[in-house]
Amino acid sequence: MVKILYFGRLSERVGTQEEHIDLPDNIRTITELKAWLNTYHQLDGILDHDTVKTMIDQSLNHKNSSIIGAVEIGFLPPVGGG
Amino acid sequence: MVKILYFGRLSERVGTQEEHIDLPDNIRTITELKAWLNTYHQLDGILDHDTVKTMIDQSLNHKNSSIIGAVEIGFLPPVGGG
Amino acid sequence: MILISDTPFDPGEHLNQFSKANISAGAISSFLGQVRNENGTVKALELQSNKGVTEQGIAQAETQARERFSLIDVLIIHRIGTMEIGEPIVLVLVAAKHRRDAFEVCDFLMDYLKTEAMFWKKQTGKTGSLWIEPRAQDYQDNKRWS
């Protein structure tokens, strides 16, 4: 069971800011997870944009890291506060 | 009778911020007034510095203007607030 | 100090406390961002953050500012949640001995907050909702520091 977080417009597109999913055993990297979520939620590839960053267990992550053992994974579109 | 104002370190040197003086008739310009005050107050030429500006009747004045008819004359050393 | 708050805050109260706490500072600069009234086109603003990475990132920007400029203290308060017109969104307070450092740090931190801080901003108006991302000008401003 892994917690998946969506921020900004991604949360609106998926319909939730947070979900808990039992991933199939063959989903071991960020790239595989994106592909799986794309089909699961019908996302038209919005997670694949260069501007979407990922976060694994509260650490920002820009490469195709392993997600084995991860408790929380987040998808982050471009940010801006202020 | 003319009102003379001194600001900043000039007021300290002269010993007052404001004085009222009956000037002799032959004092008709800023330059003549400075020379007269220099003797009158023993000012060692402190009014003659380039950085000291003058104000005649609330208007800043950088040249050797006439003071005939002036009600108020001010001497202003370099400024700085904030 | 960094505060991420889901309830309204009082900018004036913070300015007064901060300036009193830093009397060795002659110069206090501040920036207050508030929800702007755009003739009714904007009704509310909603901000999301992530507890962990958002504060971490702002703390890193504060550390950079302290390395780069001569400053005495910084307070950054940022709202999350739903805000209405006129409500404060962000307050940056910077105390320094001299004004040049105070101005530059405030400017530097605002550029970070606008383009890199982990906030997501949704604007709701007459014609629906819109997620706001940084403008080209914001990215350009932020490049001045690199």
Place this chain on the structure above:
Amino acid sequence: MILISDTPFDPGEHLNQFSKANISAGAISSFLGQVRNENGTVKALELQSNKGVTEQGIAQAETQARERFSLIDVLIIHRIGTMEIGEPIVLVLVAAKHRRDAFEVCDFLMDYLKTEAMFWKKQTGKTGSLWIEPRAQDYQDNKRWS
């Protein structure tokens, strides 16, 4: 608006009133100058002004700022008289649609106030009194705008 005050003022109160009065402004920048505690070397600060020319000059600087930048409102409050450590000397508040204008106007007006505004400042400390004139850095800062 320009206020020259011979009694203490409350910076936070002014910030709150000013931001509420300008809800069309997304960006409020401010600068607060206060009497700095220099480990006891400074005890008090005394400022002189001249009712007529001091306000006139500041008003001209405000007009220049309005011509040069896109801004919504300005409030400048400057103390005169005798001030103790920690007391506010000057507060500049600038409201603009966007933050770049707000920052620049605040910076521009402070440079004017430091080098051209008609104030005379005497610092009293352990070793007597000293009339403070602008530093070379202040004149240099002010030249950036010409």
